[in-house]
Amino acid sequence: MTVGFVMLCHEALNRAAQVARHWAERDCPVVIHVDRRVADKRFDRLVAAMSGYPNVTFSERRRCEWGTWSLVEATQLAVDKMLHQFPEVRHVYLASGSCLPLRPVEELKAYLDRHHDVDFIESVTTEDVPWTVGGLDAERFTLRFPFSWKRRRRLFDTYVRLQRRVGFRRRIPPGLEPHMGSQWWCLTRRTLTRIQDSPERAAHERYFRRVWIPDESYYQTLVRQHSERIESRSLTLSKFDFQGKPHVFYDDHLQLLHRSDCFVARKIWPWSDRLYDVFLKGGDGMARRAEPNPGKIDRIFAKAVERRTRGRSGLYMQSRFPNRGWENGVTCAPYSVLHGFGDLIEDFPTWLHRATDCRVHGHLFGPDRAEFADGQRVYTGALSDSVDLRDYNPEAFLTSLLWNTRGERQSFLYGPRDTGGILSLMVADPNAQISVVSGAWAVPLFRSAQDFAAVRREAARLQKIESAQLALLRSGQTKARVRIWSMADFVEAPMEPLQSIIDEIGTRAARNVSEAPTMVDLTGFGQFLQNLKNEGMQPHLMGDFPVNPNYDPAPAEPRRRPYLMR
């Protein structure tokens, strides 16, 4: 007893011939169907090439069009021929011209001997099929499809819509429960004979002639009536991508295919010389009994589909430029925006870097240059600190920085003096953790030696900017995590906000927080605010700051040391 191969071919006939010879030489009869659309000259050449092989025959040619009955008809003709001409065949294996056997035929024969009464065919009810593309699954069986999908797409779609609208439904013949599955199966002679000889065959054919893609459902449905043992999986390794197009194998898949332990793979790129050479060379004589295990290949192709449909979050490049709201993540990693802290605490980036070990930049969007950590002029990915380059496209600057530093948490100072345009992106970004001490921008003014009129003008300008920024941060659309303290509250209890920032960054936190940050000297700040008020400007973002010139802000010491030392 042996296995016979039915091959459906329409291109790369030389490869099909190579594979057919391989099987024929190993005592497996082959019946080849060549698409009617293939030029006669090429067909004749194939026939001539196979003339030395008595166990290779050709079935009557049909014009095959994807998605139509013609494919099933071609299969039936070839299967008939196989069953009648080669009585020694117990299993019929349906393959295509671009299939390649991965394991020696002896192993396949042994495997089928062990499963001599089993039909290997993927056969799943429509409710359980996840792979259909274009939304036609159950409707494949209940609508009519007289128009070609490939050539008459618009008519096809219109007619489907029309039938849905008027509620047309075909009657499924009694006793049939529609099943679908991979086109490539391996069935026993017994099952095939029962299907071909069934008294209801004519009725079933009439029905399936008008079903959409019957090659994925005709045998898949009928085996449920006639088979005694179904293994619902295909012995052919064949993967489809998200558009329903088969994945193709190339020379560089050699190792993967080897390790898959599948019997046959489809589809092979016809110029993959190495694959054909290696796999058709014949076995190494070591008959293995391994079960097919396409897991690793599945993962690779699943990842490819994932990449095509969801992509890498936070990446903007020549073939991924999502519309607003479709980014699957505006940026690629969480980051902290520290608004106002730099004005209140001496050398805050250094302190925070020590406390958290994350990368803390100065004012990345500062007016003079992009203040990268450690005073670098160029940063990861060769980002320049040039203000003009950065402000030419601040969104690209920030998303690139985060993309370039994947794996290392980034934080940076921000404030009303910085480039404003970037804030709307950060507000819409769930990765942004924005902590604000409002009104802190006044501290550098307070400490500057400018004349007071200029200070007053600048204060009014900054307050206006920051008010708008706070309104944006507090608006309903904010997706960033935002926390806002007034400067007065912060000065009262500085460790609480700082602790929450450190917790949020969350890298082996607190271990190094042995030293408290140094707050700038605010003696006289209350009076400074009062002077601004006296000049007619109302600084309101700082909260309630006592005017008392002797006011001494709380010492900036960690109050809850035990909590910090956890």
Add this chain to the structure above:
Amino acid sequence: MSLTRLYALRLQRKRWLVRAFRKRRDLTPLKDRTRSIRRGHILVASTVRNERIRLPYFLQYYRALGINHFLFVDNGSTDGTGVYLAGQPDVSVWYTTASYKRARFGMDWINRLLRQYAHAHWTLTVDVDEFFVFPFSDTRPIRALTDWLDASSIRSFGTIMLDMYPKGQLTEHPYREGQNPIEIATWFDAGNYMISRNHRYANLWIQGGARARAFFPEQPWRAPALNKIPLVKWHRDFTYVSSTHMLLPRGLNLVYDEWGGEKPSGVLLHAKFLDTLTEKASEEMARGEHYAASAEYLSYYRTLQNNPVMWCKWSERYINWRQLEILGLMSKGNWA
């Protein structure tokens, strides 16, 4: 986009086609082997001027990718470029002394050749200092890619032009004929690109990289465009609009995904920054035949006088396409 705008684009495309037709008189065949182009052949089209020293490696590189035929326009070379090309078995070459600028920087000539010889062929339009890298290009020939694109009903394939530069001054390592220029210009900027949409043509406009960093830090808007669509299954009605940055009809420019996914894309390694550039820059300055009054060359020229170092501590050393894909400079998309 309104119907009038669309119609204007159609007229524009027709205009470029007519222009390309008129410019046919500029071109005199030095050697026409186009009769040897067979169905399914993959072509390269390119305009050259005094690139003799670069040609041997260029041809070697693209033959190894699986290119079947080369179409060249030789724009007034005086260094034997034309003779050399005419001697190659898989090259057709046309000669012209007409103005590069008035042929829309060579694109009229290229459009003409593509319309005449590239219809229904996958065609790669590149300069001699551009080296096409695509996913799996180290293990699969270019035909594997074009077959896959055909099967996926995709007509065009996008890239970013990646400026490559040496470590140290440009003049430090002179280029030898036949040498892989990427051996010298091994470094590139990995993550400083800026992208925006050009709504008129629906293409992306990418700037940045080493050129923006080193030559245009104060005038980023003048930095050259890096988006290129060099590989197209050509149809006689297509036309390149401006260099290979964009095409008409504009559907061909949609080489990027707008809904979060990644389409497959490649990279053009741009080996312009070699010692040969210094000479080139002064020559091109004198000719004034380049884009925007040769502003780009003017900028190079000024900077090059000080023999600059483009390399920086964060420059990335080129290894292979997989590295570029990990860096996010190209993508396999759903090709696996």
